[in-house]
Amino acid sequence: MIRIGIDLGADKIRVVTAEEGVIFDEACAVALDQKGNVLAIGNEAKELQGGVDEAISVIFPLALPKIDFYALHALLEQLIYDFKMFKMFKKTIFLFSYPTALNHKDRDELKDHLLEFGAYRVYFDQEIWVAAIGAQLNLxxxxxxxxxxxxxxxxxxxxxxxxxxxxxxxxxxxxxxxxxxxxxxxxxxxxxxxxxxxxxxxxxxxxxxxxxxxxxxxxxxxxxxxxxxxxxxxxxxxxxxxxxxxxxxxxxxxxxxxxxxxxxxxxxxxxxxxxxxxxxxxxxxxxxxxxxxxxxxxxxxTDDPLNTVAQGLETLLSRMESIS
Incomplete structure (x- = not known):
């Protein structure tokens, strides 16, 4: 079983595993060409913002008034590919820490896409909940x-x-x-x-x-x-x-x-x-x-306020039981 935690924010996206901790901590951004192909993600994409090449679009999917799901899906799919989150004969579970701006309909949209893409299970926990767990409080x-x-x-x-x-x-x-x-x-x-x-x-x-x-x-x-x-x-x-x-x-x-x-x-x-x-x-x-x-x-x-939510995801991932 592969378990991945994702702290999804408008400015940053962090990817966490129980074994390695934070494996990706960069801008929640994706650079696309005119055909919608991914050219770069994270900080590399952010650096392309404001460039002279008009054929490149740099998008922050959650920073817009309305979430750009095409860009968000492209970003997540590239992360899945880069970090080999899908492997033969193994099931992959995603646990998302989401901001309050991501409503129930948005979460369903994201969940359905990942399930169609190959995820076994997709779970969501509100960021403030995960933060409390990362702060090591007995709730x-x-x-x-x-x-x-x-x-x-x-x-x-x-x-x-x-x-x-x-x-x-x-x-x-x-x-x-x-x-x-x-x-x-x-x-x-x-x-x-x-x-x-x-x-x-x-x-x-x-x-x-x-x-x-x-x-x-x-x-x-x-x-x-x-x-x-x-x-x-x-x-x-x-x-x-x-x-x-x-x-x-x-x-x-x-x-x-x-x-x-x-x-x-x-x-x-x-x-x-x-x-x-x-x-x-x-x-x-x-x-x-x-x-x-x-x-x-x-x-x-907290000792590490910037990464308290990520630490909460690590804790939750380590507690998750295997789902057969």
């Missing part, structure tokens, strides 16, 4: 646990108790808004347009929500919107604090309202056990401290 005890997962395109919070998800809420503002705010700030403050890769570097190196005594700085190069010439500026992390702090406050208010709506016993459990957070956005410097201060509740971040 079956009669005590409430609260998990927050902020990824690039998803933002979910849920309460678990006695093996059930008793409360859940979603927020449309997710991690990608950090990039949007940085781009907007550079345009408005410096009349500078920068690439997505530069924004990513700024976010990783200077993304900050607490003023620092000795702020780090970096040189940023972009297109001057006035004269359309390349121009460089120097920025530091303290300059980003007022840009990103409103995002912290937005999330904190949403979390506070969610916790406020819980039963008293649930609130007491969470105040005692804390809010367990994961997702790559939790790597934003100062976010944990600001959330804890603003919601007046202990906040804990």
């Amino acid at each position: 079956f005890i009669p005590v409430s646990s609260c998990v927050l997962n902020i990824g690039s395109s998803n933002c979910d919070i849920a309460v678990f108790s006695r093996g059930e998800m008793t409360r859940q809420s979603q927020n449309k503002v997710a991690g990608r808004h950090i990039d949007l705010l940085i781009q907007k700030w550079l345009r408005q403050s410096f009349r500078l347009q920068v690439s997505d890769s530069v924004v990513e570097q700024i976010k990783i190196q200077l993304g900050q929500t607490i003023v620092q005594k000795n702020p780090r700085s970096m040189i940023v190069e972009g297109l001057d919107l006035k004269n359309q010439q390349l121009r460089s500026i120097q920025i530091d992390e303290n300059m980003l604090v007022p840009v990103l702090m409103p995002l912290c406050e937005h999330w904190a208010n949403w979390i506070y309202q969610f916790l406020k709506g819980l039963h008293r016993d649930e609130q007491e459990d969470i105040l005692m056990r804390g809010l367990i957070c994961c997702g790559g956005t939790m790597l934003l410097k100062g976010l944990k401290e600001n959330l804890q201060k603003l919601i007046s509740c202990p906040v804990y971040v």
Whole structure:
């Protein structure tokens, strides 16, 4: 039996096995030619975006208002081929961790296609569930646990108790808004347009929500919107604090309202056990401290917030019994 876990996101797709862990962790993107043939997937496809060859289409299947199933199927089929997920005389089971944007009809579409393509079984678990498992929480005890997962395109919070998800809420503002705010700030403050890769570097190196005594700085190069010439500026992390702090406050208010709506016993459990957070956005410097201060509740971040969901998939795959 071959068991494959897939963490499906709008920006990233991760492929996991119980034996090897994460075997693919790249952009959820596929490059197609005019006939619909796959030219590249993942980061290689992403690098082709904005190229001069108009015959190449780079598609992020889940990042569109409506899921591009042709592109998604092509991406998954290429992954199946590249990693030899189908083998003679062996059955292949897929376990998907899916974002809230993937509704029941979408999941059925994806499941039917994979079954037709040769999969033996296809299962789906909501990402927040898998995140809770990856955080190594005991979800079956009669005590409430609260998990927050902020990824690039998803933002979910849920309460678990006695093996059930008793409360859940979603927020449309997710991690990608950090990039949007940085781009907007550079345009408005410096009349500078920068690439997505530069924004990513700024976010990783200077993304900050607490003023620092000795702020780090970096040189940023972009297109001057006035004269359309390349121009460089120097920025530091303290300059980003007022840009990103409103995002912290937005999330904190949403979390506070969610916790406020819980039963008293649930609130007491969470105040005692804390809010367990994961997702790559939790790597934003100062976010944990600001959330804890603003919601007046202990906040804990998993050891590897970026890969907590993938770790949850590994755990589930290792627990799955053989299906004959």
